[in-house]
């Protein structure tokens with residue numbers, strides 16, 4: 001077993017760190033205060049080709065695996081860009097995976113290059129206000145009329161919908177009472193036509209510069225050629241993207257947790273109280289040491305899940321566990337970083353309170369910790385399905 005980065009992976013890490021350097025802590029603090037999508041950051045990554053890290057080479061991507069994509073997202077978050085930086089590009093990295101796997105050649109030629117070049121920006125429209133995690137019951141309806149579908153419905157929490165011109169949309173094409181098993185939902189990748197779609201930003205706890213929204217769809221017309229794969233099989237298509245997404249967000253969480261830990265250790269060495277650095281006290285040292293171990297252990301699970309995925313082996317248990325463990329380790333590291341800073345941990349200029357607010361995101365999304373525990377209990381331990 002080899003835990004070292006390959007020379008290629010080292011190059012990826014170094015290149016991403018270099019791109020992130022001008023986007024320093026003050027930049028992200030300003031973005032956190034003022035909001036506004038980090039266009040210049042997104043553009044810097046797009047211009048150097050990184051948005052296509054995991055996209056097929058024949059469409060302008062680098063054709064690398066989830067291990068490399070996870071390394072990239074970890075590096076972005078760990079520079080201090082945190083979830084603000086990672087979420088600005090997250091959807092580009094693996095969001096269109098169902099299109100890569102199930103799209104036609106014509107669709108891939110049409111959709112992937114503009115996304116990789118940063119000319120198109122996509123959002124991901126699954127969650128609905130009245131169905132939550134019970135995705136199979138979603139209500140947004142797409143009705144076929146000749147060579148178009150006409151869509152009515154409502155989505156919630158859709159990130160980057162303020163700046164996106166495209167949406168990957170899951171909608172019901174068969175009425176719920178006629179749907180069997182996982183069938184009845186279809187997947188579309190189409191223009192976010194703002195004459196038919198209203199996007200209302202949700203005020204939220206953190207990551208102000210990457211918007212999340214309520215989305216009201218009223219008569220959106222989607223050409224049939226914008227449907228991905230067969231009608232009715234959309235849910236099974238998005239399942240293909242779920243494990244990589246969990247691996248990526250887990251990796252982002254580890255990066256954010258490590259950024260917090262670095263700030264905490266730096267402050268603990270510098271800050272003197274009772275005539276000595278606060279870092280001499282075991283009460284300060286031990287929580288930080290514990291966070292280091294938790295982040296390392298969670299990172300091993302992330303790497304295992306990524307490796308399994310890249311070997312085309314089943315990785316559901318590992319990808320979900322990685323997301324769970326990484327999010328919890330990240331949250332705890334951010335909390336310990338605030339304690340280490342004492343009162344100053346609560347001041348925005350020390351950055352760690354921002355990290356803690358962002359640490360909630362990998363805990364809550366794209367799936368809750370409770371549902372991950374339910375999944376492991378059922379699929380790994382063979383216990384009865386509880387939901």
Ligand SMILES: Cc1cc2nc3c(=O)[nH]c(=O)nc-3n(C[C@H](O)[C@H](O)[C@H](O)COP(=O)(O)OP(=O)(O)OC[C@H]3O[C@@H](n4cnc5c(N)ncnc54)[C@H](O)[C@@H]3O)c2cc1C
Nearest residue numbers: 124125126127132133157158159365366367368370371387
């Ligand atoms: C910052 C942010 C960005 C997001 N971006 C996107 C996006 O771009 N696109 C998108 O489609 N979605 C997005 N989401 C939505 C996110 O994926 C959902 O919030 C998440 O899946 C949980 O769904 P819900 O909020 O409807 O929770 P609910 O389904 O309402 O669940 C509420 C709580 O009840 C618990 N619960 C429910 N049923 C059970 C059960 N049987 N057993 C135990 N516990 C249970 C859940 O675990 C959870 O804690 C985002 C969310 C956030 C916070």
